[in-house]
Every structure is written in C-alpha cells, then in structure tokens.
Amino acid sequence: xxxxxxxxxxLAQYAHPERLVxxxxxxxxxxxxxxxxxxxxxxxxxxxxxxxxxxxRIDWHLDLNDPLTRDYVDGEAFARLMGGHGITRDTxxxxxxxxxxxxxxxxxxxxSLFGHPDVRLLDxxxxxxxxxxxxxxxxxxxxxxxxxxLVRRDDSALRAFQSDVLAHLGRPLVDVRxxxxxxxDLLHMPDxxxxxxxxxxxxxxxxSVPWARAAAEDGRFKDREDLEAIYLTEVxxxxxTETIAYCRIxxxxxxxxxxxxxxxxxxxxxxxxxxxxxWGNSVRVPIVRGTQPGGV
Amino acid sequence: MTASTTPLPAALADIAxxxxxxxxxGRLDLLLEFSDELPPLPPRYAGSALLERVDECQTPLFLTVxxxxxxxxxxxxxxxxxxxxxxxxxxxxxxHAGLDGLPAHDVLAVPDDAPMRLGLAEAVSPLRVxxxxxxxxxxxxxVRAKAHPG
Numbered sequence: 001x002x003x004x005x006x007x008x009x010x011l012a013q014y015a016h017p018e019r020l021v022x023x024x025x026x027x028x029x030x031x032x033x034x035x036x037x038x039x040x041x042x043x044x045x046x047x048x049x050x051x052x053x054x055x056x057r058i059d060w061h062l063d064l065n066d067p068l069t070r071d072y073v074d075g076e077a078f079a080r081l082m083g084g085h086g087i088t089r090d091t092x093x094x095x096x097x098x099x100x101x102x103x104x105x106x107x108x109x110x111x112s113l114f115g116h117p118d119v120r121l122l123d124x125x126x127x128x129x130x131x132x133x134x135x136x137x138x139x140x141x142x143x144x145x146x147x148x149x150l151v152r153r154d155d156s157a158l159r160a161f162q163s164d165v166l167a168h169l170g171r172p173l174v175d176v177r178x179x180x181x182x183x184x185d186l187l188h189m190p191d192x193x194x195x196x197x198x199x200x201x202x203x204x205x206x207x208s209v210p211w212a213r214a215a216a217e218d219g220r221f222k223d224r225e226d227l228e229a230i231y232l233t234e235v236x237x238x239x240x241t242e243t244i245a246y247c248r249i250x251x252x253x254x255x256x257x258x259x260x261x262x263x264x265x266x267x268x269x270x271x272x273x274x275x276x277x278x279w280g281n282s283v284r285v286p287i288v289r290g291t292q293p294g295g296v
Numbered sequence: 297m298t299a300s301t302t303p304l305p306a307a308l309a310d311i312a313x314x315x316x317x318x319x320x321x322g323r324l325d326l327l328l329e330f331s332d333e334l335p336p337l338p339p340r341y342a343g344s345a346l347l348e349r350v351d352e353c354q355t356p357l358f359l360t361v362x363x364x365x366x367x368x369x370x371x372x373x374x375x376x377x378x379x380x381x382x383x384x385x386x387x388x389x390x391x392h393a394g395l396d397g398l399p400a401h402d403v404l405a406v407p408d409d410a411p412m413r414l415g416l417a418e419a420v421s422p423l424r425v426x427x428x429x430x431x432x433x434x435x436x437x438x439v440r441a442k443a444h445p446g
Contacts (some may be wrong), residue, residue, distance in 0.1 A: 043381050043382060043383045044324075044383055044420050044421070044424065045324060045327060045328055045383040045386060045420070046380065046381075048324055048325070048328045048382065049331075049379070049382050059421075061420075061421035061423060061424065062421055098380060
C-alpha cells in the first residue's frame with residue numbers, strides 16, 4: 001500500500017484494520033502526497049459548506065450513477081472521474097461523509113467494483129471530524145489531473161443482481177432497511193418520501209438488521225465484539241457462508257457490506273443494489289410481510 | 297416533465313436567469329448563497345404544529361405560509377431546515393427570495409414545474425430538484441387555503 005495503514009490500536013480488533021483510519025491519523029497524514037481524501041454525502045452541497053482541507057467531492061447521483069441506464073458508470077467514466085481528481089491507481093483514498101459514512105461506504109463499494117486497491121473509510125465520518133473541532137475549509141482543492149487507467153468494472157464478486165438473489169433464496173440474506181420497511185408497513189425510510197415500490201415487505205428468509213446498528217453513538221463503528229453479537233449471535237450470519245445484503249437502492253447495504261467484509265472478515269458478501277426498488281416492483285417474485293424472515 | 301411556458305414572477309425569473317447564466321460550479325455556489333441567506337424561522341414558529349413537513353425533500357424540511365388578510369393578500373414564507381441540509385435550504389432560499397411578498401394571485405400563478413426551469417437539475421440531479429417541486433406545491437396549496445378560506 002502506498003501509504004502505511006493507520007496503526008491505531010482501536011482498529012486492530014477488526015478483520016481488515018487497514019480499511020479504516022482514525023481522525024487523528026488522517027489529521028497527521030493529510031499532506032501525504034500519496035493520499036487523496038474524498039467526501040461523499042447525501043446532500044451534494046454539504047461539501048461546499050466546508051470540507052476537510054484538500055478533500056475532493058464525489059457525488060453518488062452525479063458521478064457514480066450512469067445518467068441513462070440504472071447502473072454504475074463504466075470504466076471510461078470512472079477513469080475520467082478519478083483522473084480529474086488527480087487520483088492514480090496507486091493513490092490511497094480515504095472516504096468520509098455525512099450520516100455515519102452511509103454515502104461514503106456506497107462510494108467505497110463502487111470504487112471496489114473497479115478494484116481500486118487502497119480505499120479506506122474515516123471512522124466516524126464527517127461528524128466525528130467536525131465534533132473534534134478539526135479544520136474545515138470552503139476552499140476548493142487544486143489538484144493536477146492524472147491518467148487513471150481504464151479498468152473494466154467487475155461486478156461478479158461484490159454485486160448481486162435480481163437473478164443472483166433468486167438463485168440464492170434459502171441462503172443468508174440481510175435486509176438493512178428500517179423495521180417498518182422490512183415488515184412492509186413503509187416503502188421508504190421513516191421521514192423520507194414514501195415512493196419507489198409497488199409492494200412492501202422483504203425477500204423471503206432475509207434477516208433484519210437496520211444498517212445504523214453497526215454505528216456507535218458517536219458515529220464510529222461499534223467494537224468488533226458488539227458487531228459479532230449482532231450479526232453472528234443475534235441473527236446467525238456466518239462469515240464463511242455466502243451472504244447478500246440489500247436495502248432500498250443499495251446505499252445503506254453498502255455500509256453493511258463494509259461491516260461484514262472488512263470489519264468482520266466475511267469471505268463472500270455481495271450487495272444487491274437493485275434492492276427493494278427492484279424487488280418490490282418485480283412481477284411474481286416472492287415477498288414476505290411482517291416481522292419474521294419467513295421461508296422460501 | 298415538459299417545461300411549461302407560463303412566465304415566472306419577476307424575482308424568480310431573475311434568479312432563474314442568474315442560475316442559467318452560471319456554470320454548473322457557479323450554480324452550486326449560488327445555491328449555497330441562497331442556503332446561507334435563508335432567513336431563520338421566527339421564534340413564534342419554533343416547534344410549532346403549524347409547520348408542514350415537506351416529505352419530498354431528502355432531508356425533511358418544514359414550512360408555513362402567512363397570507364395578509366387585506367388586498368392584495370401578500371404571501372410570506374417561513375422555512376425550517378437544518379444546516380446539514382444545504383441543498384434543501386438552498387431550494388427554500390430560492391423560493392423565499394423569489395416569492396416572498398408577492399400577492400397570493402401571483403404565487404398561485406407560478407407554474408408547478410418552475411423548479412425544473414432553474415437549471416438546477418444538471419447541477420444537483422433531477423431527483424433532488426423534485427424536493428423543490430414538492431415545496432412549491434405545498435406552498436401553493438397553503439396559499440390557496442389561506443387566501444380563500446372556506
């Protein structure tokens with residue numbers, strides 16, 4: 001890795017501690033030329049109100065989604081995006097954002113589809129950095145463009161499509177939406193527009209673990225022991241068994257994908273980004289309503 | 297949504313012209329200015345049940361409308377949105393700058409698709425601009441109810 005991992009002892013408990021950095025480490029390493037900080041938020045304008053000095057913005061709507069097809073950008077657009085921000089294939093990328101790194105984790109997952117070697121999350125995200133009174137600026141960074149190589153996106157290992165989920169029924173699935181969405185009472189998160197799906201409920205057999213349960217009060221990830229108590233003991237997921245996570249459009253489940261893969265060391269987790277806006281609109285796919293996972 | 301050709305009120309038309317003339321980057325800067333300049337909610341509305349929630353926004357925003365009882369029934373807009381939601385605040389700021397103080401008749405004449413005619417869709421994505429469409433619809437509904445009670 002171009003920039004050494006954060007050696008902070010609190011990260012050592014996780015399966016892949018090199019995928020996280022602490023605010024203190026980032027503050028010390030901000031000027032490292034091998035590192036680029038990327039902010040990714042729900043609100044596209046939040047970055048402009050102030051961001052970590054030197055950080056660039058990548059927006060899930062404008063930068064990561066294909067404007068026409070419901071898909072992610074292709075290798076050429078990704079290369080343009082990264083090159084435009086002065087990122088090379090050797091760059092260490094540290095992502096952070098609002099809402100417990102929800103959108104930052106989504107961006108990290110998309111970067112992983114392109115196999116960018118070194119992507120990390122700032123533990124605690126934007127709120128932890130701000131709460132500690134660390135520097136923020138409205139000054140746009142000036143970065144020199146680079147030639148990021150054209151890399152084909154590889155969806156096979158990390159991304160599940162609807163056909164994959166249908167073939168996977170009967171094996172572990174985790175639904176990370178709110179309890180009301182899981183049971184079918186709501187079609188979107190509480191406080192958000194109720195739109196996007198014809199039917200409510202969940203994929204048969206999916207266990208319910210709302211994504212934010214992985215975060216502690218201060219927005220940082222919970223300790224490994226606490227995460228294992230939730231994902232392994234409480235709902236019975238198994239690190240060695242293929243698991244698929246989903247939510248409404250695949251963003252919240254990217255956060256859970258990160259937790260299972262990088263913090264708990266699950267060997268094969270895929271994110272179903274079609275998620276409920278695809279499943280709940282599809283004709284003749286099985287749905288379970290209520291609070292129990294249900295059978296296939 | 298197909299753009300209508302109904303003219304916008306003068307202040308809103310000026311804002312639209314400024315936004316249209318700006319680059320995508322410049323549009324974000326202008327939106328941020330509107331976010332910064334959104335007047336705070338008057339204390340009399342703090343925590344008030346009179347505030348209507350706009351569900352169409354990514355981050356919920358609350359708004360209420362006052363209509364002067366005498367002709368020409370001028371409209372006054374009040375918004376509450378957190379600083380962590382600058383896009384939503386910016387939308388509210390544009391509507392405040394463009395519509396506050398207008399006669400009820402003029403506010404009701406604003407085309408429902410006005411937010412789509414500001415050049416913001418390219419800057420912040422069409423999905424997000426839908427939140428502003430929702431705000432305008434709720435403002436007009438409140439004006440209609442309060443200007444013509446019963």
